[in-house]
Amino acid sequence: MTAGTQRHSPFEIQIISNIMTSDITMPFYQAITEDVNALSAQVSPAQDELQCIRREALDRFSALGLPTLKTEAWRYTNIQRFLKEYPYELLTAAATVPASVTEKAAIPQLDCYRIVLVNGHLQADISELPAGKGITIGALSAHTQAPGFVNWFNKQPHLSGESLAALNTALFADGLYIELAANAVIDKPVHIVNVYTSGTHAFIQPRHLWVLNRNAAATVIESTIHPDTNTVAFANSVLETVIEENAELWHYNIQQGNENFREVHTTAAQQHANSRYHHFNFTLPGTPFTRNNLSVALNGSYTETNLNGLYIADKSQHVDNHTYMDHIMPNCNSNELYKGVLLDSANGVFTGRILVHQEAQKTNAFQQNNNLLLGNKADINSQPQLEIYADDVKCSHGFTAGQFSEESMFYLRSRGIGEDAAKALMVNAFSHDITNEVKIPALQHYLQEQIAAIMNN
Amino acid sequence: MLTIKNLHAEVEGKQILKGINLEIGKGEMHAIMGPNGSGKSSLASVLAGRENYTVTEGEVWFNGKNLLDMSPEDRAREGVFLAFQYPVEIPGVSNLNFLKTALNEIRTYKGLPALEGREFLKLTKEKQQLVDFNANLMNRSLNEGFSGGEKKRNEIFQLAMLDPQLAILDETDSGLDIDALRIVSNGVNKLRDAEKSFVVITHYQRLLEYIVPDFVHVLYNGRIIKTGTKELALELEERGYDWLKEELHLKESV
């Protein structure tokens, strides 16, 4: 292929056709560990800026290699074990699903714009895109010339050290691009249903970029559906968000796959002066392996950041939340609360890194991680990592792991409530600190119902 | 209805109840008084099935069934209710949801159909009025941020909702203002009937002016050392417990 034919169709076609013509017949794990050259064939020689970015990322990936248990950020999560489980093939081609597949993710009574992404590709015929002045939303592949893309794509410094993010940059297929011009507001929540489906075991890499310019505001809810019963999908998705001056983003991510799904989910956000970012992550039982990387860089002052996480895991589920609050500028507030309920032999990992730079005076940074260890073999590894180089700051962190309060259990049981029902009530109560912060009543109700259903079965 | 025979119980290796004997018949109102730390709440806890108490000796029969064999929830379902001296706060569990769950678990146990939303709300309204329970508290988290008096009223409100056969009220009067005391007592009196029995634990004779007991027992050092009628409460109010303790020591030294 020549450069000339690629210009108008920036990368999608190019990558897909490369894949079709090249021969990655070997499993993906082997390709990424033993023969990066096989992957290299996927990225054509540098022709445009994006191809340069991809090539650089692939080089970086091969230099970094896959994380091992010796990689500091992956000490408690053996990613290679999960990558080796099945002979995944790199999947970049678009696919479509009938609308009925997405029904499972519907949130009753929620008035929203529903957008369906299948393996990262926008399926327009069953999506409703918000329209309006200053709202640009669509496939990432169709917006590589948009100002937000040109200015912000692959610009998050936090991504550069993460090899799986580099792999995504090198070989991603497509994702959702949102750009809100200054003062633009999306009037209803955007509900993205991420569908992962494939006829073979697949390694799928969606890539999203959301840019909210000055004074813009949006609420985005993400759900995940994996309908396949005979094949396993491994998603390695990356989302970059940019929240410009005085803009506000509410982002809810609901992870509720099934046993044939595994996920590394990377969100890198950057905030500018006076902006507000509210991130919610709900990991519910289903997916055996989930790793969430969440990082926020504060590039302006007087920002507000709320990171809320709730993970409820059962069986031998492994849920790893790796968070990083980067306080670069002074006078910013961040508040992080992650709560976990670990049933059966579920395994939780939480890392909360807070870096307060020397210039970031008057920082308030709070972090809390509370866990209910309800399974006999359940466990949690929780590590706060506070690095504070400024002297006039308020920072705190806390960690708890325990069972239900006996007093509370006795009170409920003394009213005739059986042990299981009492536990369900208590788990709902434990989750309340998080669910109560969900400001959309239909979503709040939906989540509470999901939690109750998990505990009652 | 309830027969307690030679009940001994310990907590954390410490003997607290040292041979309690008590017989409570249908429709009776019993008051239990006694100095701090004598074991009144412990007795209530053992009857309700609190798990950190170990019964080391004795028996408790409730309507012909061995109460000590039952889980706390089954005791409640069989008709035993304890109004706690210190009701716990459970943030995140709504009062309403809690009550509905409790009521329906009890109904299921009895083979009755669960109460639907409307019937449940109707019952709630009716019982709220009985104890003048502030309806705004219904949607709040269970006891969270309730004032001392509100918590106590909530206990009696729950009692009214769950309609047990035997209600044990552990110092429900403490923390209530004068009006609340009257309202709560009136509520209890309205709930009284020939089938229901009450055990009221209190430090104050004043409550017993509103809720007139058939029997008054004095618990001291893990035993019931005296039983009388409502006049005994008056005497205690006047004289304190020392004379009883002395009487006891005299008896024991013989």
Ligand SMILES: Nc1ncnc2c1ncn2[C@@H]1O[C@H](COP(=O)(O)OP(=O)(O)OP(=O)(O)O)[C@@H](O)[C@H]1O
């Ligand atoms: N968990 C426990 N561990 C150790 N001792 C306990 C425990 N619970 C109760 N006790 C002891 O048992 C004794 C009886 O306590 P209880 O609460 O039954 O007294 P009470 O008669 O209700 O007193 P009050 O009038 O102050 O309410 C006290 O000495 C108390 O300290």
Ligand SMILES: [Mg+2]
């Ligand atoms: Mg007491």
